[in-house]
Amino acid sequence: MAAGERRRVAVLGAGLIGVDLASKIARSSKLELALVAGRSRDSLGLRRAAEMGHPTTADGVRAVVESGPFDVVFDATNADSHAENWAALRPTGTTLIDLTPTGLGTVTVPGVTVHRSAAHRHLNLISCGGQASIPILHAIAQRCTPTYIEVVSTAASASAGPATRLNLDQYIATTSAAIRTFTGTRDVKVMVNISPARPAPPFRVAMTVLADDVRPAPVRTSIAAAADTVRAYAPGFKVTSLAVDPGRIAAAVEVTASSRHLPSHAGSIDIINAAAVLLAEQSATASR
Amino acid sequence: MKGSTPVNRTPNDPRPQVLIHDPTLRDGHHAVGHQLDADQLRTYATAANAARVPIVEVGHGNGLGASSLQIGRALLDDATMLTTVREALTSSKMGVFLAPGWGTSGDLAAAVHHGADVVRIAAHCTEADVTERHLATVRNLGAEPQGVLLMSHMTSPDRLAEQCALMVKYGAQAVGIMDSAGHYLPADVIERIHAIASAVDVPVIFHGHNNLGLAVANSLAAVEAGASVIDATARGFGAGAGNTQLEALVTVLERHGFDTGIGLREILAAGDVAADHLMKAPPSIDSIAVAGGLAGVFSGFKRPVLEAARTEGVDAIDLFLALGERQVVAGQEDLIGDVARQLKAATR
Numbered sequence: 001m002a003a004g005e006r007r008r009v010a011v012l013g014a015g016l017i018g019v020d021l022a023s024k025i026a027r028s029s030k031l032e033l034a035l036v037a038g039r040s041r042d043s044l045g046l047r048r049a050a051e052m053g054h055p056t057t058a059d060g061v062r063a064v065v066e067s068g069p070f071d072v073v074f075d076a077t078n079a080d081s082h083a084e085n086w087a088a089l090r091p092t093g094t095t096l097i098d099l100t101p102t103g104l105g106t107v108t109v110p111g112v113t114v115h116r117s118a119a120h121r122h123l124n125l126i127s128c129g130g131q132a133s134i135p136i137l138h139a140i141a142q143r144c145t146p147t148y149i150e151v152v153s154t155a156a157s158a159s160a161g162p163a164t165r166l167n168l169d170q171y172i173a174t175t176s177a178a179i180r181t182f183t184g185t186r187d188v189k190v191m192v193n194i195s196p197a198r199p200a201p202p203f204r205v206a207m208t209v210l211a212d213d214v215r216p217a218p219v220r221t222s223i224a225a226a227a228d229t230v231r232a233y234a235p236g237f238k239v240t241s242l243a244v245d246p247g248r249i250a251a252a253v254e255v256t257a258s259s260r261h262l263p264s265h266a267g268s269i270d271i272i273n274a275a276a277v278l279l280a281e282q283s284a285t286a287s288r
Numbered sequence: 289m290k291g292s293t294p295v296n297r298t299p300n301d302p303r304p305q306v307l308i309h310d311p312t313l314r315d316g317h318h319a320v321g322h323q324l325d326a327d328q329l330r331t332y333a334t335a336a337n338a339a340r341v342p343i344v345e346v347g348h349g350n351g352l353g354a355s356s357l358q359i360g361r362a363l364l365d366d367a368t369m370l371t372t373v374r375e376a377l378t379s380s381k382m383g384v385f386l387a388p389g390w391g392t393s394g395d396l397a398a399a400v401h402h403g404a405d406v407v408r409i410a411a412h413c414t415e416a417d418v419t420e421r422h423l424a425t426v427r428n429l430g431a432e433p434q435g436v437l438l439m440s441h442m443t444s445p446d447r448l449a450e451q452c453a454l455m456v457k458y459g460a461q462a463v464g465i466m467d468s469a470g471h472y473l474p475a476d477v478i479e480r481i482h483a484i485a486s487a488v489d490v491p492v493i494f495h496g497h498n499n500l501g502l503a504v505a506n507s508l509a510a511v512e513a514g515a516s517v518i519d520a521t522a523r524g525f526g527a528g529a530g531n532t533q534l535e536a537l538v539t540v541l542e543r544h545g546f547d548t549g550i551g552l553r554e555i556l557a558a559g560d561v562a563a564d565h566l567m568k569a570p571p572s573i574d575s576i577a578v579a580g581g582l583a584g585v586f587s588g589f590k591r592p593v594l595e596a597a598r599t600e601g602v603d604a605i606d607l608f609l610a611l612g613e614r615q616v617v618a619g620q621e622d623l624i625g626d627v628a629r630q631l632k633a634a635t636r
Contacts, residue, residue, distance in 0.1 A: 152358045154620055157414055165418045169392045189356055192389035196414040196442055197615030206622030208357045241626050252622055 006032040009280060010064050012085060013076030014038030014045030014056075016161040016266070017099055021074055021273045022049050023261040030281045031072070037064050061085045068092045072280045075100060078163035079170040086122060095283050097276050098124040101167055103174035109134045110278050111229040112182060123279060126178040127171045128268035129153035129190065131275050132205040132230075132237070132253055134182050139226035140249055141183035143218045144211040149185050151175065151207050154193040156200035159266040168192055202254045203267030204240075209249040216244040223251065234258075234274040236267055303547040307491065307517045309343045309406075310336055310534060312562060313373060314385055315519075317349035318527035318588040319567060322362035326372045328565050329364075332522065333376035335561040339554035341534075343406050345383035346373040349527070349588060350618065351410065352384055352399055353391025358621050360591075366395065370402035381405035387438070388418045390619060393425045400429040409460070410436045412617050413443045416451035416458075423458040434517075435460035436493060439617050441471040441584050445480045449487035456488045462517050464493025468588075468618060470500055470529060470581040474509035485514030495519035496532040499581025501573055503532035508540055522555075522562035523570045527587040528580055530571025535559040579605040583612025592621050596628040606631055 009031050011018050018036065025033040036049040041058040050056045057063035061084070064073055069092040075085050082102045089096055098105050105122035107113075112135055125131060133151045140146065155164075164171070175190045195201055223239060230237045236256035243250045255267025262270055313329055329346060336344045346369050348354045348362045355362040362369070374382055383406040384399045396407060407426040409419045419435050426433035435455030440448055452463040465480060472480075477494065485492050494510035496503035496519070507518045520537040524530030535558075538550050563570060576590055585593075585608050593611070597604035610627050 148357075150357050152356075152619070152622055154622075157412075162417065165415070166421055168388045168418055169394075169421065172389075172392055191354075191356060191358060191619065193617065193619040194389065194412065194415050194418060195615075195617055195620070196412050196439070197617065201614070204622075206358070210357075241629070243625075250622075250625075252626065 006030055007071040007280065008032050008034045009072040009074065010035040010037060010067070010070045011074045011076060012037050012061060012064055014043055014049055015076065015163060016159070017269055017273060018076040019045045019048050020259055020261050020269050021076055021276060022054055023052060023259060024273050024277045026052065026054070028277055028281060031277070034070065035064060035067050037061065061088045065089065065092060068094060070094050072097060072283060074276055074280070079167045095121045095123070097279055098122070099272055099276055100163070101127045101170040101174040103177055107178045107181060108279060109182065110233060110275050111135055112138045125272055125275055127175045128155070128203065128272045129171070129192065129205055130175045130178050131271045132203070132255055133207055134178060135226040135230050136223055136239070136251055136253060137179055137207060137209065138182045139222040140209050140219060141185065143215065143222050144213045146183055146185040146209045146211045148187045148210040149179055149183060149207070150189045151179065151205060152191045152193065154195055154201065154204045155268045156203070156265040157194055157196050158200050158263065159203065159268050160194050165194070200263070200265035202256045202265055204252060204254045206252040207250070210247060211249070212247060214244060214246060214249060219244050219249060233278045234271045236270060301547045303545055305516065306511055306541050306546045306548050307342055308534070308538065308548050308550060309345065309383060309493070309517055309519045310341045310521060311345040311383070311385070311519055311531070312336070312521040312525050312534070312566070313344065313346040314351065315349060315527070315531055316521055316525035316566060317362065319525060319530070319571060321591060322348050322355065322360045324566065325363055326368065329369060329372045330376050331565050332558070332562055333373045335558035336522070337377050337380045339551050339558045340549055341380050341555070341558070342549065343381045343383045344373060344377060345385060346370060347384050350387065350390055352386040352395040354387070359619070367398060367402055370399060370404065374403035383408065385410060386422065387411065388422050393422060396422060396425050397429060400426070400431045404431055406432045406434060408434045408436050410438050413437045413440045414447060414451060416454045419455055420458045423455065423460050427459045433460050434462040434493065436463070436495065437465045439468045439586065440465035440480065441467065441469060441476070442615065445483035448480055449483040452484045453487045456490055460490065462491040462493055463488055464495070464515065464517065466495040467497050467506065468586050469584045470497030470503065470577070470587055471584045472506050473502060474505050477506045477509045478513040481510045481513035481515045491516045493517040493519070497526065497587050498524055498529040498531065498571065498573065499577045499587060504536050504540055507532045507537055508544065511541065511546065522559045523567065525562055525566055526571060528571065528590040529573045529577035529587065576604055576608065579608040583609045585611045585616060586618040588618060589621070589624065592624050596624045600628040600632045602628050602631045602635070
């Protein structure tokens with residue numbers, strides 16, 4: 001591929017996640033959005049994508065295969081459809097970035113696994129809670145040996161679409177497994193709240209790490225550095241509380257959305273989509 | 289329909305039936321930091337069974353899978369709690385509670401394996417669609433699925449009715465609301481139960497808390513408005529001001545002309561067993577409890593709120609009111625410390 005040429009990409013799924021993804025891709029200088037594929041012509045998401053000027057189809061994965069090959073396809077459908085989507089797209093040679101919580105592809109968090117992930121063609125972004133917590137937990141695990149990690153995500157009701165709501169068990173299983181992988185900690189618990197509060201609260205992820213060998217200064221330094229890395233692609237990411245005590249670290253992060261197409265409480269969507277676009281851009285660079 | 293009538297209803301009794309669902313060994317856990325031991329579970333379950341309580345619910349205060357640093361770690365794991373209570377119940381059914389996001393389908397399968405008959409799947413008031421998969425799972429496991437809405441005061445009667453109808457569509461065989469913060473007045477309950485009962489064709493559930501001293505009155509109002517499954521705990525054992533008091537409720541319902549199938553002398557004995565074995569002191573309506581009811585904050589927050597208020601040197605009632613303004617829901621215990629620190633900073 002010539003320098004300056006943009007990678008041709010498609011978004012599969014036109015829910016809350018797919019529509020914001022389309023708007024983020026449209027702002028990327030390295031990606032060209034060639035198709036947004038939904039399953040219903042009447043869906044609000046497809047209409048919004050069309051209004052934004054993107055080519056759309058209601059024929060789902062079939063249309064993505066037929067209009068391909070794409071350099072990158074984003075799967076923003078749901079965990080139940082993902083395996084089928086991968087089976088259909090794999091022979092086309094595309095890189096598939098999976099935003100559903102299946103955990104089938106190589107689990108990936110920008111900044112934590114970017115160097116290894118560029119070599120893979122099937123990436124899984126775990127979950128919004130995974131994207132918000134793993135950079136911090138990974139940083140902590142470089143400085144101590146956790147014996148137990150607990151993560152509690154709270155997302156505003158309006159930011160959790162139907163696929164997310166149906167997939168809470170997979171969300172928990174995939175997020176727990178990824179935290180185990182990235183921190184080397186066996187005992188991990190993940191919980192999720194969906195808050196009906198009005199006005200809607202920002203996306204929040206509270207983390208508690210138990211470890212016998214906590215040294216406060218290096219832990220704080222590592223967390224601050226990890227937060228800076230995330231903020232580079234998700235500007236609304238902020239560590240809102242941090243207590244480092246002997247044996248126990250408690251941290252909370254909040255993410256407010258900084259995208260034009262998202263309300264500020266939808267930080268959960270903002271961070272996973274920002275990570276997806278960044279990885280697509282990096283995969284483009286890596287294969288040149 | 290499996291299990292939606294009292295198991296021990298009096299034969300040929302012409303009086304209308306009310307099914308009492310007893311979460312003493314689940315919701316009561318909030319009052320003691322989830323620390324009930326096997327002897328305590330066995331002793332109370334035996335007494336409730338002897339009183340012909342139709343359903344005895346057991347578990348961590350926030351249900352299956354909820355034992356955590358965030359909400360509080362239980363002394364016993366779910367399997368131990370369930371097998372202990374199951375062995376003590378010869379006629380009563382065993383109930384469990386699960387909120388998707390706190391527990392998973394794996395926890396449901398284990399609970400039914402350990403003998404759970406009735407499984408409540410819970411969601412916050414406007415979030416019923418998170419229960420779809422879990423209600424289906426319970427049905428497929430062969431237990432009776434029910435759906436309940438937590439923190440129900442946070443939305444309108446119409447919305448509650450619509451959410452309950454959704455849970456019926458997902459397979460719930462009884463649906464209803466929890467007054468998790470003890471916020472309702474009888475008129476609030478009547479309006480909501482009316483709306484729900486008009487929208488569904490399955491039994492309607494009401495679960496009260498006593499923050500404003502109205503749990504029994506609200507439960508009676510619920511029955512008059514069309515609810516036929518009422519939750520109540522022995523001595524009102526539960527977080528803060530506690531729940532609807534079981535012994536008082538059964539007596540009130542019987543006096544009012546309803547049949548609960550529960551033996552009066554035996555339920556009074558079960559109340560005494562609870563008082564002697566489960567709690568240091570019976571729940572009382574202290575100032576914190578009233579503030580929580582007024583602010584609409586989950587009763588289970590009392591212990592962590594007192595702790596955070598002490599740590600940060602702020603007033604616990606101010607903290608409850610501030611949490612109410614943030615519309616914090618059960619499960620968001622991680623916010624309590626943050627809000628306490630913000631209060632402290634604001635008063636400097």
